[in-house]
Amino acid sequence: MKLISGNSNKALAEAISSYLDIPLTQASIKRFSDNEVFVEIMENVRGEDCFFIQSTSYPANDHLMELLISIDALRRGSARRITAVIPYFGYARQDRKTGGRTPISAKLVANLITAAGADRVLTMELHAGQIQGFFDIPVDNLISGPVFTPHIEETFNGEKICIVSPDVGGVVRARSLAKRIGADLAIIDKRREKAGVSEVMHVIGEVEGKVCLLVDDIVDSGGTLCNAAGALKENGAKEVHAYVVHGVLSGEACNKIQASPMEKLVITDSIVATEEVAACEKVVQLSVASLIGEAARRISEERSISALFK
Ligand code: R5P
Numbered sequence: 001m002k003l004i005s006g007n008s009n010k011a012l013a014e015a016i017s018s019y020l021d022i023p024l025t026q027a028s029i030k031r032f033s034d035n036e037v038f039v040e041i042m043e044n045v046r047g048e049d050c051f052f053i054q055s056t057s058y059p060a061n062d063h064l065m066e067l068l069i070s071i072d073a074l075r076r077g078s079a080r081r082i083t084a085v086i087p088y089f090g091y092a093r094q095d096r097k098t099g100g101r102t103p104i105s106a107k108l109v110a111n112l113i114t115a116a117g118a119d120r121v122l123t124m125e126l127h128a129g130q131i132q133g134f135f136d137i138p139v140d141n142l143i144s145g146p147v148f149t150p151h152i153e154e155t156f157n158g159e160k161i162c163i164v165s166p167d168v169g170g171v172v173r174a175r176s177l178a179k180r181i182g183a184d185l186a187i188i189d190k191r192r193e194k195a196g197v198s199e200v201m202h203v204i205g206e207v208e209g210k211v212c213l214l215v216d217d218i219v220d221s222g223g224t225l226c227n228a229a230g231a232l233k234e235n236g237a238k239e240v241h242a243y244v245v246h247g248v249l250s251g252e253a254c255n256k257i258q259a260s261p262m263e264k265l266v267i268t269d270s271i272v273a274t275e276e277v278a279a280c281e282k283v284v285q286l287s288v289a290s291l292i293g294e295a296a297r298r299i300s301e302e303r304s305i306s307a308l309f310k
Helices: 010-020 060-076 105-116 129-134 145-155 168-181 223-234 253-259 275-279 289-300
Strands: 002-005 027-031 037-041 049-053 081-086 120-124 139-142 161-165 184-194 197-204 211-219 239-247 265-268 283-286
Touching (some): 010 049, 010 289, 060 105, 105 129, 120 289, 129 139, 145 239, 161 168, 168 211, 197 223, 223 239, 253 275
Parallel strands (some): 239 265
Antiparallel strands (some): 027 037
């Protein structure tokens, strides 16, 4: 088993390497002066089971090209099997045509990863589970339950908890967590008038007097969560916290979250935290290194991954 890190999230790759007690394979991923990506794997990978770790987070296009070119380098280096480990799969939100003459970019990215030579994909909390079907190679889509559940149980022991999906699209994810911890479920009927601006319409479910935990796959501008937190408070929630897997947190997101009625935003390290995110008092980061490391080990040993979630 060989672990190779791209440039997008070296801290997570190092944490996975120390969980598995397998050193990262030496690789050089550089830019030519015109910004073209050049990759050189510095150790022999012939016949090896290779895991290339790269989130396609900001700058998404550069990190995607690094991923594709590194997969090509491993394939040409005669790796026996290449698993693209993509803790955060960028472009996932573009998973359907939203209007005439618009792309399905998530499908295009899936095609690119497959064409580059990946044999399988290991990722986390895809925006929609169906994106697995965009690939004709096996995809393991890890759920965040094993990371968030112990934190929720420790933090809110004895409280009446309600898990809240901030939009209809996230109900499956929220329901799964609610079931896991035996909590109530509520849903926010969110309508988005235009890209990047969200508007809360209705809270469906009983939230009065409860500790509400918003659960989502991505927090980007923070609009969805902050509006949802406001609506929950208006409907009598005792406290509002959020558990979101991928902290994209672009633009003014941190300031918005800091000023919102949300007490805490718990994210994971699927995306490396910027200085601003690390400094944001309301943001707590949990690591997915052991979950991803354990899944990688099980792939390598041909053992069950679903057993991790029971
Ligand atoms: C959308 O369906 C996603 O699940 C997230 O709710 C959305 O991407 C969050 O974006 P923002 O933080 O910009 O509102």
